[in-house]
Amino acid sequence: MSVDDFRKVLMKTGLVLVVLGHVSFIAAALLHGTVLRYVAASRDAVALQYCVVNILSVTSAIVVITSGIVAIVLSRYLPSTPLRWTVFSSSVACALLSLTCAxxxxxxxxxxxxxxxxxxxxxxTFGSPEVLALAPDCPYDPTRIYSSSLCLWGISLVFCVAESVFAVRCAQLAHQLLKLRPWWGESSHHMVRPAIPSTALTPRFPGSPCWGAQAGLSPPLWTGPPP
Structure with a gap:
């Protein structure tokens, strides 16, 4: 993979992370605005778990957006070692956080x-939880709260899994730039290489001392009678 191709792949990965992070943030905000701001008032362990997971979703979305932006910046400034470490560490944290959120x-x-x-x-306040009807003391429509919550949770779950996948991909790209050994070995160290200009492959005239080195050919052998 050449440097230009590597830049494009890293930039596309960062853009995907930014888009996924924004969608996850919107889904978590909708869930909080339509459901959890009423559920949080009740002192229940299940409701507390709902709120904690939603806060984790918002935090994960912010980290994903930040990681994507840093990856896009790194695609423009590949030689920067601090940016490489920042992308690598943020991508690993993003993958773990998104997986926990999922x-x-x-x-x-x-x-x-x-x-x-x-x-x-x-x-x-219902006499029976199976009986769903509009009541004056109910701040939302109880006939839709169940399906709406499950729908938003399902959307957030899908995007959290996608965030984990692309965060791992971004960490792999940053790992190749840092040339770290433990994960993929030495073979990945040489995947990013500069493009060879076409002039470097143009053979010079046979009398030039660099003719064989530039063209990658051995000098012609004399097959006639000795001079």
Whole structure:
């Protein structure tokens, strides 16, 4: 892979991280604005878990956006060693945080199915949780809160998994620039190489002392009678 191709791959990876981070941030903000700001008022362990996972989602989205921006900057300034380490460390942190966020969202979905959404309906006073009806003391529509929460959690889960994948890819690219040994060995050290100009491959005339070295050819052998 040449330097120009490497720059393009790194820039595209950074752009994807920025887009994924923004979408995850919007999904977490919608979930907080429509559901969790009412659920957080109830003193329940499940509701607390919902809020913690949502805060983790917002934090993960911010870290993903930051990592993507730094990766884009590195694609313009590849020789900068501090930027290389910044991209590598932030990408690793982003991958771990996104994976943790995905596990938390998966746990939230499982707990919602297990409890039949009782924590989501804690702000409303019903005689029975199976009976869903509009009530004056209910700040939201209880007939839609269950499906809306699961839909937003599912979207956030998909994007968290995608963030983890692209963060690992970004960390791999930064690893190749840093030439670290433990992960991929010495073979990856030579993947990024400068493009060879076409003039360097043009053979000179046979009488030149650099003719064989420039063209990669051995000098012609004399096959006729000795002079």
């Amino acid at each position: 596990l938390g969202l998966l746990a939230s979905i499982a707990m919602t199915f297990a409890t039949q959404g009782r924590a989501l309906l804690a702000a409303c």
